[in-house]
Amino acid sequence: MKWSWMTVLLAALSICLVLILLWDRRRPASIPLGNEIFESGTPHFLFLGTSLTEGQAWPDVLIQKLESCGVIAASQRLSGNGKTSSWGVKTLRAAQNSDLRAPDLAVIEFSVNDADFRRFLSPAQSAANTKLLISMLRKMNPEVQIVLLGMYPGFGIRGALRLRYGAYLTELERIAAKDERIGYLDMAKEWQITLHEAPRTKMPDGLHPTSEIASQVNADSILNYFALSQSLRCER
Secondary structure, X not given: OOOOHHHHHHHHHHHHHHHHHHHHOOOXXXXXXXXXXXXXXXXXXXEEXXXXXXXXOHHHHHHHHHHOOXXXXXXXXXXXXXXXXXXXXXXXXXXXXXXXXXXXXXXXXXXXXXXXXXXXXXXXXXXXXXXXXXXXXXXXXXXXXXXXXXXXXOOHHHHHOOOOHHHHHHHHHHXXXXXXXXXXXXXXXXXXXXXXXXXHHHOOOOOOOOHHHHHHHHHHHHHHHHHHHOOOOOOO
């Protein structure tokens, strides 16, 4: 059987593409915060992100769960459906001149949309935007602590649009590894366990979970993350 040079070339390119995509789907390890958040007072949280934050109840559920740990916290959101970190930079810059309260802790969740092929936003651009967000947050409060979230990239068509998600998460890990006031939390494992059964029931469109499931997985994952590095004593 004879193979044309074009067939061989296409086969080689296909193999290379598969290897690249598999490599890009690796998941960096979570990095805990190096400083105490809940030492005193009423910490103020700022949640920045996509529809996975905007359209969900989990940020409020997290604040409620912290009460069982003896922490009374307040929160605000800067999030929107279909938004990327580029939008986050513009929106936070504008909000600095409004009544937005300086946060003690900021939770940033834009990577899942930054990684969408349709956004034309590279991992390097996503990382640059994240660094700008961090810089602006520190102008608001030099002592602010920041958690960068790695979300579940989805499945089916939604997941296919984010095949290089691992590369974006690697950038977040690198940012967090250089600063003890920045943490990184990857929630993929919890979502994989949760979606092992009835995935379409829990995440109907392949990306957006039901509010109940999101509150359960996200709020609990972040609370457990805090418990690893913070002096929390929670009633369960």
